[in-house]
Amino acid sequence: MNDTITAISTALGVGAISIIRLSGKDAISITNSIFKGKDLTKVNSHTINYGHIVDNDKVIDEVLVSVMKSPKTYTCEDIVEINCHGGIATTNKILELVLLNGARLAEPGEFTKRAFLNGRIDLIEAESVMDLIDAKTEEARKLSINQLEGKVSIIIRNFRQKLLELLASIEVNIDYPEYEDIEVITNENIKKEISNIKEELNKIIVESENGKIIKKGIKVAIVGRPNVGKSSILNKLLNEDKAIVTDIEGTTRDIVEGEVSIAGVLFRFVDTAGIREAKDLVEKIGIERSRNEIFNSDLVLMVLNNNEKITEDEKKLISELPEQSLIVINKNDLISNIDIDILKNKDVIYIDTISIDGIEPLKNKLIEMFKLEKINNSDYTYMSNARQISLAKEAYSIINDVEIGLKNEVPTDLIEIDIKRIWEKLGEILGESYSEELIDQLFTQFCLGK
Amino acid sequence: MEYDVIVVGGGHAGCEACLACARKNKKTLLVTSNKENIADMPCNPSIGGPAKGIVVREISALGGEMANNIDKSFLQMKMLNTKKGPAVRALRAQADKVTYKQEMLKTLEDTENLTILEGMVEDLIIEDNTIKGIILEDNKKILSNVVILTTGTYLKGAVLYGSTKIESGPHDERPSKFLSDNLKKLGFRIKRLKTGTPPRIEKSSIDFSQAILQPGDDEKHYFSFFNNKDYNVEEQLPCHLIYTTPLTHQIIKENLTKSSMYGGYVEGVGPRYCPSIEDKIVRFADKERHQLFLEPESIYYDDIYIQGFSTSMPHDVQEKMVHSLPGLENAIINKYAYAIEYDAIDSTQLKPTLETKIINNLYTAGQINGTSGYEEAACQGLMAAINACLKLDNKEPLILKRNEAYIGVLIDDLITKGVIDPYRLLTSRAEYRLLLRHDNADLRLMDYGYQVGLISENDYNLFCEKRNNINKVLDELKKYLLNPSIENNKFLTNIGTQEIVTTTSLYDLLKRPEIEINNFKDLIELNYDDEVLEQVTINIKYEGYINKANKEALKMLEYENIKIPDNIDYNNVHNIAKEAKQKLSEIRPTSIGQAMRISGVNPADITMLMVYLKRNK
Structure with missing residues (x-):
């Protein structure tokens, strides 16, 4: 933590300005060496300074530089933020200059890691900050803010307190076997307590899965025969001409991602190269990638043309569709030639991409499929990151162990060992018990920059 | 040098300490204020109980004396927690206080290389931070290479009832008035502890x-x-x-x-x-x-x-x-x-061997380290003696780990966490209590006892035979397969368990709660000691839980194996909290595992410490 780290902390290529952030003891002097304006080493803390970034004498950009001195900063170290004009070339050039002058490129999540290690924030807070930065929709932002206030911590702490009381009662029985004053904890008592906690924990896990949906969004792959209208559907959803739509078969070769908020939840749509036997190499790569996309998505939309018969290729694809899939029949204003028999037992909806609200049936179907209305009515006090959820699931599976033990009439003091493990797992969610992997994994999961 | 080892105090820690040293052929002197009070039980007339009883078994496995002595002098034996699992079963004996003392004194007097001297130790002879001997009340000096202090409640002991306070040890014995002040001068932090006894x-x-x-x-x-x-x-x-x-x-x-x-x-x-x-x-x-x-x-x-x-x-x-x-x-x-009331030293000033960090070759054991209980005292006396002798012989110390023995838990707690009130061993202090059972203390520790030379060749051979027999039976049970024939299923019905549908080993059948190992006595050779069959049964019936505990223990050992160098300067480790820095500098943990257990040292501090260690490799 002796070196100075830097990263571009705004999304590249988007927005009017970009910010390059530096943190560490040389943050100010490094910036000063490429800055023409006031002497930054002499300005007050928490000031914004106008000037130019220069490469030797050549002006690179007109900038505003924020100087924040240790310890009252996000990382508790000296922080400088260079606000420049947003182009990719300019931003990269400035980053390059900063690196040349002695800063090191930050590892993913390293700014937040420093904030955590310098005692500025606790583990759940650190994770929530990352979530907040990642939050792309209003619902996700609400979720992040609720976590920051520690609502998740309170719930988990309550669980731990209950378990701790149970543990203490069992252990006191072991160490003082002859004292009648203490209630002897039997497997019956444990069964009751543990099933209460199991139920509540399960609720949290289920709600947290929803929370994950809110934050990470839902990935939807659009597949189908070339020129069946996949790109048109995508564009209609995105309201922009991101995918290339032509009448020539096979023009969509790359996977185009577009994000749209439906009922407050982020949907990430992926258009895939039309699946058919490829004629050239580029197209072949595109086709392979679309097959992969099918398996990596939360939902597959298979697009069919209303006025054409289902081809052999399409039949094959229909048979390969994963469980979470939806058949979307396009151009329903034209004559229907489609052999609907092949589609029985499948979820089918009709849309058109010509009329203004022709895409609405699809949006409504998505809200229904992912129970989004229910999510929107929740109060967002659950875990929203993968590490927390996976620990909660581990705790849940140990509860199952406990129940198996109870069923097999295992002595109470052995069952207690598992109860203790549940307690420890829940502690790990709060960052209260120590584990090296926890810290490492935690910070590598974070996005680049802050 | 007059003696290799001088043990100061003839309580339970002192008896184990002087016996172990003498048995390891060290010329040993036991100094006690009153020979009549050797191995005295000034408080409760019992030995053992939860956790403590298991310690007595561990003492036996390591070649200590307490187990033998109570077996010779008990008035009543009772196994506690029998309705619970095997991990928490604990033996407790009501002791005959007179017989216990007599038997121990006899053992001491019959031991070669051991001299008993009545006297009051008031100061220590120290040169270059190394102990050289003791000074008695009458100013007589006795030289030795090692001194083990097991002074119990005698350091500035004071008996209280109502508003009366008398300077005294138990039974109106004279307390040691000056030794604790002299220890203080050497840099030991002295605490005042209190305990009590009923009428x-x-x-x-x-x-x-x-x-x-x-x-x-x-x-x-x-x-x-x-x-x-x-x-x-x-x-x-x-x-x-x-x-x-x-x-x-x-x-x-x-x-x-x-x-x-x-x-x-x-x-x-x-x-x-x-x-x-x-x-x-x-x-x-x-x-x-x-x-x-x-x-x-x-x-x-x-x-x-x-x-x-x-x-x-x-x-x-x-x-x-x-x-x-x-x-x-x-x-x-x-x-x-x-x-x-009595004085005790701050146990975080001790090494895992119970040698003091301040004075070389000076060891402390028992209530002087802030513990309470005869068993806690005895096991420390034994471990201090074993490590003092290993040091004299230029051998590696014997440090028992938390997954190996309650003794390991006790000593690690003492040197890592220190004590506020008199420390009593409890099962809940052990993370891996399923591994630290009454029944398997020999399997856990007797190899060590033999290696350090306190278990005789003969006893060790008997133990090895037992261990072999356990493995033999386990093996037989695994190899013996029952197929779901009518005959076999009839056998199973007869012994009161469900029929099988696939070929199953006796090993797996024994996992069923209703089956006992003796149900198989007509199928395989089971003519072994009860202890062997008990071990086999526990190992099979609780296999799942035992495996889990072993896995957790392995995880802990990984951190235990990341060593912290003796000469580390915590001022050079950046970004650790002030409190953590102070605690680490004071306690000077020998491994990351130990550092993690220090209260006030949090995960972020450990991360920074590990980063520092990696960088300075």
């Missing part, structure tokens, strides 16, 4: 008809792994259970400020786990009655010990309190209860 009652003055009989077990038990002698279970003496009365509580409440504790006469910190009766009544005011156990102390005198009734009330109030108890209306008090 002793003349047996013939008690009407036992109102008490509930607490007999010993009908089954025979032994602490020692060796030479178990047969005994008649009928000859065991019973204990009795009675309860405090509303009058008892009233008397205590009315006289509360007269007690040393509530009158403000006590400086020391008392144990949380063993509160005085006035503590219990104040802290649990809504409780209508408290259990009291009437325990015999010896067949040679008639004192009955009232377990659960320790107090520091003045004598006149004690009389009233005792007479308020059912069956004790006319009881004669032979010895009044008292509280005792």
Whole structure:
């Protein structure tokens, strides 16, 4: 933590300005060496300074530089933020200059890691900050803010307190076997307590899965025969001409991602190269990638043309569709030639991409499929990151162990060992018990920059 | 050099220490203020119980004496927690205090290389931060390479009852007045601790008809792994259970400020786990009655010990309190209860070997380190002696890990966490208690006992045979497969268990709760000691849990294996919290594992420490 780290902390290529952030003891002097304006080493803390970034004498950009001195900063170290004009070339050039002058490129999540290690924030807070930065929709932002206030911590702490009381009662029985004053904890008592906690924990896990949906969004792959209208559907959803739509078969070769908020939840749509036997190499790569996309998505939309018969290729694809899939029949204003028999037992909806609200049936179907209305009515006090959820699931599976033990009439003091493990797992969610992997994994999961 | 080792104090720690050194052929001197009080039990007349009983087994496996000695001198044996799992079963013996002392003294006197000297040690001879010997009260100097201090409650000991405070050890013995001041001058941080003992009652003055009989077990038990002698279970003496009365509580409440504790006469910190009766009544005011156990102390005198009734009330109030108890209306008090205060050193100033960090070759063990209990003291005496001898022989120390022995848990807690009140070993202090069982102490530790030379060739061979037999039976059970034939299923139905549908080993069948190993006696050779069959049964029936515990232990050992160099300067480790820096500098943990257990050192500090260690590799 002796070196100075830097990263571009705004999304590249988007927005009017970009910010390059530096943190560490040389943050100010490094910036000063490429800055023409006031002497930054002499300005007050928490000031914004106008000037130019220069490469030797050549002006690179007109900038505003924020100087924040240790310890009252996000990382508790000296922080400088260079606000420049947003182009990719300019931003990269400035980053390059900063690196040349002695800063090191930050590892993913390293700014937040420093904030955590310098005692500025606790583990759940650190994770929530990352979530907040990642939050792309209003619902996700609400979720992040609720976590920051520690609502998740309170719930988990309550669980731990209950378990701790149970543990203490069992252990006191072991160490003082002859004292009648203490209630002897039997497997019956444990069964009751543990099933209460199991139920509540399960609720949290289920709600947290929803929370994950809110934050990470839902990935939807659009597949189908070339020129069946996949790109048109995508564009209609995105309201922009991101995918290339032509009448020539096979023009969509790359996977185009577009994000749209439906009922407050982020949907990430992926258009895939039309699946058919490829004629050239580029197209072949595109086709392979679309097959992969099918398996990596939360939902597959298979697009069919209303006025054409289902081809052999399409039949094959229909048979390969994963469980979470939806058949979307396009151009329903034209004559229907489609052999609907092949589609029985499948979820089918009709849309058109010509009329203004022709895409609405699809949006409504998505809200229904992912129970989004229910999510929107929740109060967002659950875990929203993968590490927390996976620990909660581990705790849940140990509860199952406990129940198996109870069923097999295992002595109470052995069952207690598992109860203790549940307690420890829940502690790990709060960052209260120590584990090296926890810290490492935690910070590598974070996005680049802050 | 006159002696290799001098042991100061003849209590339970001192006895184990001097015996182990002498048995390892070190010329050993035991200095005690009164030979008559060697291996004395100034408080409860029992040895063992949860956690502590397992420690006694561990002492036996390592070649210590306590287990042998209690097996020779018990009045009653009882296995506790028998309705619970095997991990928490614990043996407890009521001891005959007279026989216990006599037997131990005899053992000491019969041991070669061991000299016993009556005297009071008041100072230590130190050159270049290394111990060179002791100075007695009469200024006589005795030189040695190693000194082990096992001074118990005698360092500035003070007995209290009511507003009376007398400088004294237990039984009106003279306390050591100057040694603790001299230790302080050397840089030891001295704490003041307190403990207490209940009154002793003349047996013939008690009407036992109102008490509930607490007999010993009908089954025979032994602490020692060796030479178990047969005994008649009928000859065991019973204990009795009675309860405090509303009058008892009233008397205590009315006289509360007269007690040393509530009158403000006590400086020391008392144990949380063993509160005085006035503590219990104040802290649990809504409780209508408290259990009291009437325990015999010896067949040679008639004192009955009232377990659960320790107090520091003045004598006149004690009389009233005792007479308020059912069956004790006319009881004669032979010895009044008292509280005792004593000096102890800060145990975080010790190495894992129990050698002090300040003075080379000076070791401390027992209550001087802040523990309470005979068993806790004895095991420290043994470990200090083993490590002192290994050091004298230029050998690697023996540090027991937390997954190997309760002794390992105890010593690690002492040197890592320190103590605030007198430390008592509890099962809940052990993370891996399923591994640290009464029944497997030999399997865990006897290899060490043999390696350090305290287990004889003969005893070790017997142990190895037992271990081989256990493995043999386990193997047989795995190899013996039952197919789902009509005949086999008839056999299973006959022994009261469900039929099988696929070929199943006897090993897997034994996992069924209703099946006992003896159900298979016609199928495989089971003509072994009960202990062998018990081991096999436990290993199979609790295999899943044992495996889990082993896995957790391995995880802990990974951190234990990341060593921190002795010469680390925590001022060079950046970004660790001030409190953590201070604690780490003071305690100087030898591994990351130990550092993690220090209170006030949090995960972020550990991360920074590990980063530092990696960088400086």
